[in-house]
Amino acid sequence: MAGALSGEAAENMAIDFSSTRRLPESHRWSNVCSNVVDGSVSIPMVDLQDPNAMETIKLACEEWGIFQLKNHGIPLSLLKEVDEEIKRFFSLPAEQKTKALRPPGGKSSYGSPYISPFFPKVMWHEGFTMTGSCYDDATQVFPEHDLAHFRKTMEEIQKQLKMMAEEVTSVILELLGVHDEEEIWVKSNNYTLQMNKYPSCPNPDQAMGFAPHKDTSIVTFVHQTQVEAKTGSEIRTEDQTRGLQIFKEGIGWVPVHLDPDVFVVNVGDILEILSNGRFTSVLHRATVSETTHRYSYAYFHRPSLETLISPFTSPPHFRALTMREYDTLKAKNIHNALASISI
Numbered sequence: 001m002a003g004a005l006s007g008e009a010a011e012n013m014a015i016d017f018s019s020t021r022r023l024p025e026s027h028r029w030s031n032v033c034s035n036v037v038d039g040s041v042s043i044p045m046v047d048l049q050d051p052n053a054m055e056t057i058k059l060a061c062e063e064w065g066i067f068q069l070k071n072h073g074i075p076l077s078l079l080k081e082v083d084e085e086i087k088r089f090f091s092l093p094a095e096q097k098t099k100a101l102r103p104p105g106g107k108s109s110y111g112s113p114y115i116s117p118f119f120p121k122v123m124w125h126e127g128f129t130m131t132g133s134c135y136d137d138a139t140q141v142f143p144e145h146d147l148a149h150f151r152k153t154m155e156e157i158q159k160q161l162k163m164m165a166e167e168v169t170s171v172i173l174e175l176l177g178v179h180d181e182e183e184i185w186v187k188s189n190n191y192t193l194q195m196n197k198y199p200s201c202p203n204p205d206q207a208m209g210f211a212p213h214k215d216t217s218i219v220t221f222v223h224q225t226q227v228e229a230k231t232g233s234e235i236r237t238e239d240q241t242r243g244l245q246i247f248k249e250g251i252g253w254v255p256v257h258l259d260p261d262v263f264v265v266n267v268g269d270i271l272e273i274l275s276n277g278r279f280t281s282v283l284h285r286a287t288v289s290e291t292t293h294r295y296s297y298a299y300f301h302r303p304s305l306e307t308l309i310s311p312f313t314s315p316p317h318f319r320a321l322t323m324r325e326y327d328t329l330k331a332k333n334i335h336n337a338l339a340s341i342s343i
């Protein structure tokens with residue numbers, strides 16, 4: 001295989017996507033295209049400036065576990081700058097990026113999704129994860145004169161995302177009738193920012209960008225950048241339904257329309273527990289395309305590690321545990337963590 005990486009890099013990334021002309025067996029998934037609905041089903045849209053926003057958020061969290069958020073208050077010019085920085089990061093040579101390779105079992109730095117060990121096949125993806133203000137890894141990756149702009153842009157988006165996450169979490173708590181100790185859930189420094197690249201793929205019908213999973217967060221904010229055509233290719237219409245998809249019971253995999261001005265907001269496991277199952281942590285995945293490279297970033301809003309998580313209403317459908325304990329359960333078995341604490 002041309003362009004193969006070596007050693008630890010090979011274990012983590014397996015291949016250099018840009019020089020791979022055929023889908024290797026290690027990356028071949030089955031049933032990627034089954035049960036996908038067309039692009040006509042749409043995910044609820046919430047306008048944060050609309051007086052009815054709260055009601056739409058309630059319905060969306062109950063029925064979908066996901067919504068799109070517009071008029072969120074983050075300047076669109078900043079979103080464009082972040083998109084450019086992310087593209088710049090991933091366009092660095094593989095030898096440069098693998099200087100910040102994630103150690104086995106680690107959560108931050110460069111590499112395949114942390115959920116990879118739970119799946120038999122490798123994902124068509126490269127990612128860079130920053131927990132807290134972890135820029136040390138970026139320092140290793142960027143040549144020094146190039147780092148300043150990345151750092152400034154990422155610090156700014158992190159600050160803005162934190163404010164937006166606090167505002168949305170506050171609205172959700174109000175919906176759940178929670179007024180006591182609201183701060184624990186709203187104000188937290190236990191967040192993660194994850195950048196993703198899904199390179200164009202020679203056989204997208206049998207590849208998986210990000211395998212089906214639920215997020216371990218209260219809420220997650222995902223931004224999808226405008227896709228980039230692969231050199232020499234036209235973007236095909238069918239590729240519009242490739243990318244982020246959510247699983248809706250009785251319907252199938254629903255593509256989430258790409259709009260670079262909005263954030264996609266997912267309900268995560270912690271909110272399912274707190275709401276005592278009223279809001280559902282949404283199962284989602286990302287598929288890939290032959291004609292485009294796709295980029296995204298996700299901001300995970302989580303309570304601090306020592307916070308005790310238990311349902312706000314009785315009788316509880318989940319047993320109480322700390323955020324740290326839940327992380328440990330999820331690290332042992334991502335498919336079964338929620339079910340293992342249900343009562």
Ligand SMILES: O=C(O)CCC(=O)C(=O)O
Nearest residue numbers: 194196210244286296298
């Ligand atoms: O890239 C996407 O659209 C989804 C990414 C995601 O689900 C994640 O980072 O947890």
Ligand SMILES: [Fe+2]
Nearest residue numbers: 213214215284
């Ligand atoms: Fe996710």
